Amino acid sequence: MKLATLTSGGDCPGLNAVIRGIVRTASSQYGSTVVGYEDGWVGLIEDRRVDLYDDAFIDSILLRGGTILGTGRLHPDKFKAGLETIKRNLDDAGVDALIPIGGEGTLKGAKWLSDNGVPVVGVPKTIDNDVAATDYTFGFDTAVSVATDAIDRLHTTAESHNRILIVEVMGRHVGWIALHAGMAGGAHYTVIPEQPFDIAEMCKAMERRFQMGEKYGIIVVAEGAVPKEGTMDAGLGEEDEFGHKTFNGMGQIIGDEIKKRLGYDVRTTVLGHIQRGGTPTAYDRVLATRYGVNAARAAHEGNFDTCVALHGEHIELVPLADAVAHLKQVPEGRYRTARTMFG
Template structure:
C-alpha cells in the first residue's frame, strides 16, 4: 500500500542529518514507491501555516557529505511550550492541537522525527496525541540512552581532536596553558574522548565536579617535570565542586532553556591566579556542529534512515532506531529519553584516562 511519510529535523544542527534525510527518501521511494514530505524548520513547520515540500530523488542528490540540514531546524519550537506574544509579552503556550491538525491536513501517514532528547520527548508526546511517530536519535553530545552511539558524535570528536593537535604546537611554542571549552551540557563524552585522542593533560566533565586547587597542582607538577605547557579540555557543563554551572543566560531569561557558556574563561582565570604562566582560552563552539560528517556518521545516519522507514512500514510507532552492537534495532522512545547517557566517573574510560596520567579534576 502506498504511503506518504513526513520527516523533520529538530534541535541543534549536526553532521549526518542530511544523510538521514537521504536514507529515508531513497529507501521510501526506490524500494516502496512512497511519497516523502520534508517539514521545514523542525516542529515550527507544523505551527501556523504548514511549511513543507515534497522530497524526491533529485532533492537529495549530492547531500550525503553536506553538513547541516536541507530542511532547516529549530531548538525553540516545542509545540507544548511555544513562544507567542500575548498582550505585548512573550509567553509559552500549548499549540500541540494545532500541530496535530496541521499534520493531518498535509496528508501524511507517519512522521519521522530526527533529533536529540528534547525533540524525541516532543515526538513521544505527539505520538500519544495520535501522530504515528518514529524517532531517529541525533546529538553530538552522545547523551541519549537506548543507543550505543548517536550520529554526529563521531564527527564532533574528530573536529575537537584536530583542534587539540593544532593547539599543542602553539601552546608548546609559547609555554602556555591552553584551556579549550567544548560542547557537553550534561554529558562529558566529547571532552573525554577528544581529550584522550588529543593528548590533553586535564579533562573536566560535568559528571566529575572539579577541584581547581588540584587542577593547578597537576599543571604545576608538569611544569616542574619539564613540561612547560599544558592542554586543559573542559566541557561547557562542567562545574567546580560545591559550585554551579557557568551560564550566559538563565532559564528565566531564555524562555525556559538555560544557555551555558563561559566555563573556559572561568577555569582560565583561576589557573592564571594560582600559576605564573600564560593562559589562553579557546571556545570551539559551533565548529563542532558544522562541516562534513565522518564516514562513520554517514554510514550510521544512512542506516538509521533506512531502518526508520522499515519501522513505518511495520507500523512500529512510538519507537526509535538505535545502534546496539553492530545492529540497528528499534527501542521504545520512552526508554531512550527517560534518563541521559552520562559518563560513568568510575567507568573504564575515566580509569584509562587517569592511568594515562590525565588529571580528571579530582
C-alpha cells in the first residue's frame, strides 16, 4: 500500500511528529511506503512530492517545530477546480490513501475530496483547539505552555507599584489558549472572543487588587477579544469570514484604554508567532504521534472518510463530516470556572 500525506494551514508544533508516526507505522507494521506533498494542497495540485523513508532523518524530526513538508494556502475555488488534477496525480503516483493534516478549512477540503472519491483519513490540526470532534488538538499544549511561561515571568517583575501587565496571546475566534494560559499562569483577568469584555469591570478588578495592597495585575488578552457593544471605542476593526469582528493589536488597545481610565503604568507583551514555533511539549508529541499511528492504521484498514480524534484516553475515528461540523468555542461554564480564579 502507498500512503500520501500533506500539511496545510498555519504552523503547529507536532506536525512533524504526525508525519513520523505515519511513516513509521506504515513501514514497520504494514511494509507500506509514504510520499509527502509539499506546501499543502498546492503541492498536491502541482505534483510536488517527496518520498518519506523510515530512516534516521524521519526519526529526528520528532522534536522539530514547523513541518518538513511545508504548508501553503489555496483558495477553495482553485482547490475545487483542481479535483481532476489531484485525482490524476494521486493515481499516477500510485497513492492508495491520502492523510491530510490540517485545520477546519483543510478538513473541509478533505471531506470534499472524500465525497468525490478520494480515500481520505484526516488528522485535525489547530493550535487554537477549536475542532469540535476531538478533545484536544496537538500544538495547543505547546502554545499554552509558551504563554504560561511568559505570564510566570511577569509575576516576578515588581519594579514599581500599581503596574498592569498585559499579555496578548493567540486566538482570533476562540479563547482556549487564553483561558488555559490565564488559568495556568494565575492571571488576574482573562478576556476571550466568546465573551465580549466590559472594560469598566476589568478596571475595577485591577483597582480592587491595588486597594488590597497588591502591586500589580496581569491581564491575558486573546487577540480576538472584543469589547461589549458601546462600552469602549476600539476603532473600526474588521469583519472576518465568520462575520466576527476583530481588531489588530487588541492587547495594546486595552492597555491604552486602561492607562487612560486609571492612569497607571501599563506594559504589554505581544507573544505572536513564538506560540506556534519551537519544540512541541511532551504532551503534544505523544498526541501527534498517536494521531499519526492511528491514521496510518485507519488507512490500512480501509476506514476512509474519517478523522482521528482524542476522546478521553483513546484515539478514535470519527466521521470526517463531524470534524468540520462547527467551531468548538469556550463554553460559558468553562469561562465561569476561569473567572472563579480571577482577582
